[in-house]
Amino acid sequence: EDQVTQSPEALRLQEGESSSLNCSYTVSGLRGLFWYRQDPGKGPEFLFTLYSAGEEKEKERLKATLTKKESFLHITAPKPEDSATYLCAVRMAGSYQLTFGKGTKLSVIP
């Protein structure tokens, strides 16, 4: 069965303290790995799509990377406004549905 596991469940950082979130997956025929940000009480907000091992995407303080078994979301010099839950999802061949992990709740303390 396809699985997506995110770690850690929660992460508390001081403002400016860089770190990484992990998303490991077991899926047959990966057709995309997606990162989303979700603020409390709101729908997920699309960040990145990665399609193949070695691919990297960047947006402001965020950088996503992909290997054959996992993806990392690197956060450089985070600010309090980066506090949110970050969700990882995968799409497998032959389906348009996304399978999500449980997310990592990031708190950035001023």
Place this chain on the structure above:
Amino acid sequence: DTGVSQDPRHKITKRGQNVTFRCDPISEHNRLYWYRQTLGQGPEFLTYFQNEAQLEKSRLLSDRFSAERPKGSFSTLEIQRTEQGDSAMYLCAVDRVGTGELFFGEGSRLTVL
């Protein structure tokens, strides 16, 4: 603004009542999805439409759940005889660029008492 409007944003109902949620994408999108999210979990796939055709349904979608997209634009999700376990956020999403990248609405939160 993702261009996906959901209504109502919050619904409180008593067990056994029927509820209906509506999703309105601002512009036309071939693919429209419904997901359900409970506290501390990621969204779970419920169903997917391509135009007006319902092409995929999760086994989570019991016979008390029904979804429609009559003209390939807006969609409705109805839950009959609600149970407390139905309490969740119901999210609608569209695939705006045809790549599988989903853009979600703000969700409809259901509380079943």
